Amino acid sequence: MPMSIEQGLHMARGSGETSYTKNSRIQEKAMFQIKPLLEEATREVYTALHPRIMVVADLGCSSGPNTLRFVSEVISIIDRYCKELGIPHDHPELQFFLNDLPGNDFNNLFELVDQFKRSTTINHQEEARPPYYISGLPGSFYTRLFPCESVHLFHSLFCLQWRSQAPKGLKGTGKTLKDKGDIYITKTTSPSIVKLFQQQFQKDFSLFLKLRYEELVFGGQIILTFIGRKYEDVFSGESNHLYGLLAQSLQSLADEGLLKKEKLDSFYLPIYSPSVGEVVAIVEQNGLFNMNHVKLFETNWDPYDDSECDVVHDSFRSGVNVAKVIRAVMEPLVASHFGETILDTLFKEYAHRVAKHLEKEKTKLAVIVLSMKKLNQSRYPSIVP
Numbered sequence: 001m002p003m004s005i006e007q008g009l010h011m012a013r014g015s016g017e018t019s020y021t022k023n024s025r026i027q028e029k030a031m032f033q034i035k036p037l038l039e040e041a042t043r044e045v046y047t048a049l050h051p052r053i054m055v056v057a058d059l060g061c062s063s064g065p066n067t068l069r070f071v072s073e074v075i076s077i078i079d080r081y082c083k084e085l086g087i088p089h090d091h092p093e094l095q096f097f098l099n100d101l102p103g104n105d106f107n108n109l110f111e112l113v114d115q116f117k118r119s120t121t122i123n124h125q126e127e128a129r130p131p132y133y134i135s136g137l138p139g140s141f142y143t144r145l146f147p148c149e150s151v152h153l154f155h156s157l158f159c160l161q162w163r164s165q166a167p168k169g170l171k172g173t174g175k176t177l178k179d180k181g182d183i184y185i186t187k188t189t190s191p192s193i194v195k196l197f198q199q200q201f202q203k204d205f206s207l208f209l210k211l212r213y214e215e216l217v218f219g220g221q222i223i224l225t226f227i228g229r230k231y232e233d234v235f236s237g238e239s240n241h242l243y244g245l246l247a248q249s250l251q252s253l254a255d256e257g258l259l260k261k262e263k264l265d266s267f268y269l270p271i272y273s274p275s276v277g278e279v280v281a282i283v284e285q286n287g288l289f290n291m292n293h294v295k296l297f298e299t300n301w302d303p304y305d306d307s308e309c310d311v312v313h314d315s316f317r318s319g320v321n322v323a324k325v326i327r328a329v330m331e332p333l334v335a336s337h338f339g340e341t342i343l344d345t346l347f348k349e350y351a352h353r354v355a356k357h358l359e360k361e362k363t364k365l366a367v368i369v370l371s372m373k374k375l376n377q378s379r380y381p382s383i384v385p
């Protein structure tokens, strides 16, 4: 059976140099890009429903600074809006739920929450701000997490590219000769394997939409930001290169005898980066949400490269930076499959390969943002079993 990510997935823990906390600037930049949509959705929900208690959930929060940025942003939006409405002291109470898989570093997250609370108390002692409460919520977002019709706003940043598991059947099918070494879709992946990745995405994303539909109040909204694909061609994805280079690095360690080839043959990443067309098709098929916005933007692979140009100025430095990002995200998954001893060598090799790639071609990551509102009446009369 393919490993379920609930058993093993988490980002690199703690707050050290290789931790997710210290290596989440790409996500921070994406958060900045989606601020206007977050503002629009939060205001619309508040205007339409005027909840006295507004329930807001961050799905796949991990344990880095972006989660608290999101919390802080929603508090500020409501605060500003109430001032604009002339009711500066009549805020709703905000209840935040920070969700991730049980293996997430919730201890580190709770320390960040505590620091955040102390900083807001110090900075805003005299000001009236919406009262807020923050709870952690372990569990997979591919399961029900909340009671029916209890959440006003869902948010998820850089998570929906994760599948609930590597596609079922891959091990049974076995990698064909030309697929050996692949850990995700590459230009030479056989169509039968590509189809399994696509089916897993369709199944997971449909389920996710149905579950969130059940949990949202009518008029509630949802904002999803995740790694996607710029073009419809499934073999063309920009993230295919990113994971392809990781596959090549693993292969080179296998060639040197540092890891077992059979281990590589049974390893696929539980991810899929869809195109906008694939995402929209599923939302429309499900018929549960009105799409307010769907767009795609691009971001440089190197989180510290803020330039717009198509040239990488220091490919060695960029290689190291990209390797840090991918290590913070993939390290636990790679370590649980291949063992911890390969990590330093693997990500050094990876940094080298990324640098070589960027020298030839500045590749960017495609990011999809989707903001939706729960339809008042579903086309399906009842989806609650």
Ligand SMILES: C[S@@+](CC[C@H](N)C(=O)[O-])C[C@H]1O[C@@H](n2cnc3c(N)ncnc32)[C@H](O)[C@@H]1O
Pocket (backbone or CB within 6 Å): 005, 009, 010, 011, 024, 027, 028, 059, 060, 061, 062, 063, 064, 066, 067, 099, 100, 101, 104, 139, 140, 141, 142, 156, 157, 158, 159, 162, 163, 164, 329
């Ligand atoms: C790249 S991190 C993004 C964290 C944070 N939202 C940010 O932007 O910095 C992706 C997170 O999604 C979580 N995740 C993946 N699949 C999940 C699932 N099925 N249920 C809950 N969390 C999940 C991972 O554990 C990880 O913490």
